[in-house]
Amino acid sequence: MNVMNPDLAAPATDAGPQLTARDFTTDQEVRWCPGCGDYAILKAVRGVLAEAGRRPDDVVFISGIGCAARFPYYLASYGFHTIHGRAPAVATGVKMANPDLDVWVVGGDGDFLSIGGNHLMHALRRNVDLNLIMPNNAVYGLTKGQYSPASATGMRSPSSPGGSVEAPVNAALLALGAGARFIARSADTLQDHLPGVLKAAQAHRGASFVEILQNCVVFNDGAFEAVRDKGLTADRTLRLEHGQPMIFGKDRDKGIAIDWQTGTARVVPVGDGGPVYDVTVHDQTNLALATILARMDAPDLPLALGVLYHAPADDFTAQRADAPGRVIDRATLAGLLAAGKTWTVGEAAAGTQT
Amino acid sequence: MLDQPIALESSDSGHSESGPSQGPAVVRFAGDSGDGIQTLGSEFTKSSALSGHGFMTFPDFPAEIRAPAGTTFGVSAFQIQIGGDRVKTHGDTVDVLVALNPAALKTNLAALRPGGLLIADRDAFAKRGLEKAGYAANPLEDGSLDGYRLEAIEISRLTREAALPQGVTKKEAETARNFWALGLVYWMFSQDRAPTAAWLTSKFAKRPEIAAANTAALDAGHTYGDVTDMAPPPRLRAVTPSSPRPGTYRTLTGIDGMVLGLAAASALSGLRLHYCSYPITPASAILHGLAKLGGEGVATFQAEDEIAAATAAIGASFAGGLGVTGTSGPGMALKAEALGLATAAELPLIVIDVQRAGPSTGMPTKVEQADLNLALHGRHGEAPLPVFAAAGPGDSFDTVIEAARTAVTYMTPVIVLSDAYTANAAEPWRLPDVATLAGIAVDRDIDADGFHPFRRDPESLARPWAVPGMTGLAHRLGGIERSSGSGHISYDPDNHQEMTDLRAAKLDRIRAALPPAKVSTGTDAGRVLALGWGSTQGALKTAVEDLAAEGHAVGHLHLRHLSPLPRGLAEIFALYDEVVVAELNSGQLRTHLQGLFPQVSFRGLTKVTGQPFTVAEIDAALREDLS
Structure with a gap:
């Protein structure tokens, strides 16, 4: 059966503490490759949904095509597995028709950055109240391993046997350019980090864009090892906290200092317990800082994780000039039909002619 | 000056009229896209409607947003056929052509029937305008328009004289010349200027002098027709209002x-x-x-x-x-x-x-x-x-x-x-009576108990329309083939056959509920059935009406439902020797029907010029088969 939650026969309220991840779990067998990073993402999403406390009946997952696009089948909410790249547009329509729903859009780097790049851009700039999560494995998995727009230059794949000559797109930077008001980054295995990011994305009213670095164990294994590996991640990534100095490293001995004149970041040593005066404090409302953070990468700089940018503004529903929820009634219709110039023909003859 | 009688011809050449003083008239306004031709057309339409005329209009404007002034590709035109109930197209050929510049004359003259009335702004036919339109000599003077009844009037000058006293600039005065021309045409068709004057007053409420200038031009054009005793074409003067069903229009x-x-x-x-x-x-x-x-x-x-x-x-x-x-x-x-x-x-x-x-x-x-x-x-x-x-x-x-x-x-x-x-x-x-329009039933009363997203209504084969937010009905849709009933992903061979069959069967259910096909005009059986769909209806109906009135065994059937096709088509086709499928393509419906009804003799009547059928074209093609 398609209705998955017999124990929800008595509907949960939005107060919701009684919900658990299991309440968002379908009886469908999850069919990703063993070891796929999507399992961990799914787990984090279910947990966040339970914590957020919206009734499964008010939650909608929309996806396009790709491995990540299987998400809706595994979540006991409303769901729509649509066509390649178009999920943000479908979700925009859903949100127009019912702004009260908690709408999530899941698409991989192929779905969101390639065939659907246009729709992602416009959902972000319109600030449609969607939680757009993008598992980025930097490869086309479902079509068996071709390079994607996020793949590193030089990647050898069935469609680039000599190595890809294309430069990869920086998703966070793209989102910033599109005018997104919430941009975050995490990774599949970082279960001490990913749920917090997803929770913040869900809470943000407007378009939330979350890039989740995800390991494709079959076609691009190890692509993000420095980020995901417990031994490496502390030195190779920077976990952002709004209002906190940007400090990282296994021993918390490195900081990021921004040179505002050149718009660049550099790593500075952080004294043992001493002042951290030249370490920049993260301000998630600062667009210039977000732009610098989005570009930070190996080998010289750590990859920034967490909320890079969060500057709320009116969402699409609030901006729209139409009367939400209103439906034309017959009286209004009659008025519309008779608007403008009309003339009446009586029983006897046509109208007058002078 | 305008005393010679106009040659009386049917506006829809090739089909008969019921009498010399009856029948519709076709007027075409043409000028530069900056001349306000579409405004003029809509005002004339409104006035015609208020006079009780049946009508059909068609604007013909350039694709270019702002084409260079005076060029042939910057010409904007508006055509209207007015007359009785039989007006179902904007007219094949034009009885009265108003050309505000040489380019407009050049691009629209072909539509004017021989002997038709041509009203031109003589002032616009100066050297520069003629050159832009590609005229080596002034057509108003070289005798090339001898086959028409030419009225070359100094419209620009007369407009200026009428409009300038209203306190507008010379340029503003000249732009009112479209209303001068409209005033003249109103006079010819005995139409009321008041609605247009009222529209001008409200349109230019913030510039009353502009409204006054345009109204003065409108009146001056009207007066010109009167004082010069411009005899309107007798048939046009006699264009009779239609007698439509009582109601608000x-x-x-x-x-x-x-x-x-x-x-x-x-x-x-x-x-x-x-x-x-x-x-x-x-x-x-x-x-x-x-x-x-x-x-x-x-x-x-x-x-x-x-x-x-x-x-x-x-x-x-x-x-x-x-x-x-x-x-x-x-x-x-x-x-x-x-x-x-x-x-x-x-x-x-x-x-x-x-x-x-x-x-x-x-x-x-x-x-x-x-x-x-x-x-x-x-x-x-x-x-x-x-x-x-x-x-x-x-x-x-x-x-x-x-x-x-x-x-x-x-x-x-x-x-x-x-x-x-x-x-x-x-x-x-x-206007329809809104209160009596049938409602469209939406069934949202869905029982969560035993709900399946693809469990169908046995009658319509529709699945339930459960929508996000409804309690207990959460489900997943998708493009991947789904199991009949549960909607779960399914690659099962038999299920795909069943779902494919169900999607096709849905159209059969829709067909069963459609009204059966019906011959709407002409004879119920006979030599030729003219079959069409979409916008060709007016021309087909007019042509078939005329032919049937002449005694030909010809009918007209127009399809709204192209998929599924209505019931009863095979039976109707069998009652005619031939089915002529008229369409503005190279025979797409005909090919489709020939595959479905191999026993029927179909003939295509096609046209792909970017222009609608004329009544005359249909008439000629059908006559060929009827003879």
């Missing part, structure tokens, strides 16, 4: 019909309308019309592209709204994959295609009915869906409501075909 274009039909579908169903579209000629006007109704309960969405327009509409339907997308040819091609999704997910969706000449960009403002194959077959896999066609402005209103009813009742996307002719043509339209 308005002017309706095909675009108006779509806009109001969609608004009506929303009101009749109680579903909020979500019109998602990407600007494209000529469909954009639907988006413009609906965008004005934001405060009334209509949601419009200008999407980032055609695909987003279609998929956002699908999303709106998934979430319980009435999702509609509208486009023209190239956009239709882009929506193909989304239509497959809507068919697979079994969601209601209305897709309006205002067809234009193709392929590719083609001729965006010109009419063609060449998207039929795309509408019928243009999806990958087997994805049958209903395809309806609107036969004219008023029929657009009815057709789009029927499309909405079908989409919601059967949970299916429905394509509605219009075209560039119907979209812009205008006709008088009797």
